[in-house]
Amino acid sequence: MDSVFQNLYEKYHQELFQFLFYMVKDRQTAEDLMQEVYIKVLHAYHRFENKSSEKTWLYSIARNTAIDYFRKHKSWKQRLLDNFDWSRDSVADIQPLPEEIAESNEETRMVYRCLEKCSTDQRMVIILRYIQALSITESAEALGWTVAKVKTTQHRALKNLKKIMEEEQRKEAKADEGVRLERK
Numbered sequence: 001m002d003s004v005f006q007n008l009y010e011k012y013h014q015e016l017f018q019f020l021f022y023m024v025k026d027r028q029t030a031e032d033l034m035q036e037v038y039i040k041v042l043h044a045y046h047r048f049e050n051k052s053s054e055k056t057w058l059y060s061i062a063r064n065t066a067i068d069y070f071r072k073h074k075s076w077k078q079r080l081l082d083n084f085d086w087s088r089d090s091v092a093d094i095q096p097l098p099e100e101i102a103e104s105n106e107e108t109r110m111v112y113r114c115l116e117k118c119s120t121d122q123r124m125v126i127i128l129r130y131i132q133a134l135s136i137t138e139s140a141e142a143l144g145w146t147v148a149k150v151k152t153t154q155h156r157a158l159k160n161l162k163k164i165m166e167e168e169q170r171k172e173a174k175a176d177e178g179v180r181l182e183r184k
Contacts, residue, residue: 004045005038005041005042005045008041008054008058009038011054011055012054012055012058013034015055015132016034016037016058016059016062017030017031017034018131018132019059019062019063019127019128019132020033020034020037020062020065020066022127022131023063023066023124023127024066024069029069033062033065033066033069034062036065037058037061037062037065040061040065041058041061044061052141053138053141055134055138056134056138056141056142057141059128059132059134059138059141059142060141060142060143060144063124063142063143110165110168110169111161111165113168114161114164114165114168115161117164118157118160118161118164119157119160121153121157122153122156122157122160122161123157124143125139125143125150125153125154125157126154126157126158126161128142128143129150129154136150136151136154
């Protein structure tokens with residue numbers, strides 16, 4: 001079991017940590033939740049039936065662990081909304097997180113800012129599909145949804161995100177126009 005656990009750790013630790021970090025937006029909490037995930041994996045691995053990949057099984061455990069955390073501390077949807085602040089730069093790590101890499105690109109930062117205005121389900125799908133690069137099938141397995149629900153939610157999320165980004169661009173253009181007028 002030690003070698004199996006070590007293999008899972010080496011393959012998926014960074015991805016799972018990033019997923020949890022995106023969910024809770026706090027490094028210490030994400031680390032604590034990772035420990036809970038590993039404890040659950042150790043206790044449940046003998047029941048793993050290979051009906052899904054190990055990766056999606058681990059994401060499912062991580063997702064459920066995060067939701068349990070939110071339920072214990074506050075309404076989990078409200079907690080996600082309160083803590084899903086992509087513009088905050090409070091994490092220092094040896095390997096840069098996707099958020100830190102994204103800070104170098106203004107358009108990407110806008111996507112992250114606008115993403116926090118999407119629903120919780122939409123954010124989870126976008127995180128899994130585009131940040132964690134899971135397939136639709138893997139995302140469905142990790143979320144406990146049907147493939148159709150993931151596709152529908154992804155479609156709506158992208159449509160909503162585009163609309164929000166267009167609104168933000170209009171606001172920024174008006175603000176820039178106002179600054180230009182004040183300078184004259």
